[in-house]
Amino acid sequence: MALAPSLSHHEPAILLYQPDHSPTPILEAPGLRASTTHGYTILMIRPWQGRTPVIPASCYVDVSAQIIGDVVLGENSSVWMNAVVRGDVHHIRIGANSNVQDCAVLHGMRYKYPVIVGDWVTIGHNATVHGCVVEDACLIGMGATVMNNARIGEGSIVAAGAVIAENTVIPPRSLVAGVPGKVRRELGPEDRDLILQYARNYLDYVKIYLAEPR
Numbered sequence: 001m002a003l004a005p006s007l008s009h010h011e012p013a014i015l016l017y018q019p020d021h022s023p024t025p026i027l028e029a030p031g032l033r034a035s036t037t038h039g040y041t042i043l044m045i046r047p048w049q050g051r052t053p054v055i056p057a058s059c060y061v062d063v064s065a066q067i068i069g070d071v072v073l074g075e076n077s078s079v080w081m082n083a084v085v086r087g088d089v090h091h092i093r094i095g096a097n098s099n100v101q102d103c104a105v106l107h108g109m110r111y112k113y114p115v116i117v118g119d120w121v122t123i124g125h126n127a128t129v130h131g132c133v134v135e136d137a138c139l140i141g142m143g144a145t146v147m148n149n150a151r152i153g154e155g156s157i158v159a160a161g162a163v164i165a166e167n168t169v170i171p172p173r174s175l176v177a178g179v180p181g182k183v184r185r186e187l188g189p190e191d192r193d194l195i196l197q198y199a200r201n202y203l204d205y206v207k208i209y210l211a212e213p214r
């Protein structure tokens, strides 16, 4: 992805706004967005150690989200207000048609565990997804925590507030809830519809937000 020539990873994350306070961001380049506040421009999508997030044009990344370093988003995916996708100490991959909602945090474990998220995944508000794998068509509920080296099997729901302990493997199509998270039941077709409906809703929001003037 092309970067504006003035940007290098040695530059600070927060840059002073244009001296004339013009509303034009300092930086405009594909995949890079800046927000302005109180006379500062804050770079929310930025390289780290020479690795730049890869974000297809079909994705929506809110201006307040932070995406850093070795991160790849799939087509139509989205990252919402104040979410942090921190691909510094390990890489982060998010598949197509997935959404990372407000204030969620994705981060890997240095030298050990990246974060791998499949297609059609919803990561709810305020969830923490750390050094783990979330397979396709999963719903990670609001405020849930998924810890290092856990694996959430395809088509599963991690209930709101659940904590999935390190190294836990959740079989496909499971409902997991509680602290620590335990499998409560096997999911059926209605549950799958629910999971996919969450993702479809966000595909609609992506279209709406991308059409808004920025």
Ligand SMILES: CC(C)(COP(=O)(O)OP(=O)(O)OC[C@H]1O[C@@H](n2cnc3c(N)ncnc32)[C@H](O)[C@@H]1OP(=O)(O)O)[C@@H](O)C(=O)NCCC(=O)NCCS
Binding pocket: 101, 122, 123, 124, 125, 140, 141, 142, 157, 158, 159, 160, 161, 162, 175, 177, 178, 184, 185, 198
């Ligand atoms: C899991 C969820 C989908 C409910 O599903 P459900 O089919 O109604 O769940 P069930 O009634 O089959 O629950 C199975 C068991 O898990 C328990 N449970 C369900 N959600 C729970 C939660 N968040 N925390 C703890 N226990 C939970 C139920 O009490 C039930 O326990 P029991 O067997 O002892 O009675 C819902 O609670 C949830 O967490 N949704 C997440 C929504 C979200 O965060 N969306 C993203 C933002 S848009």
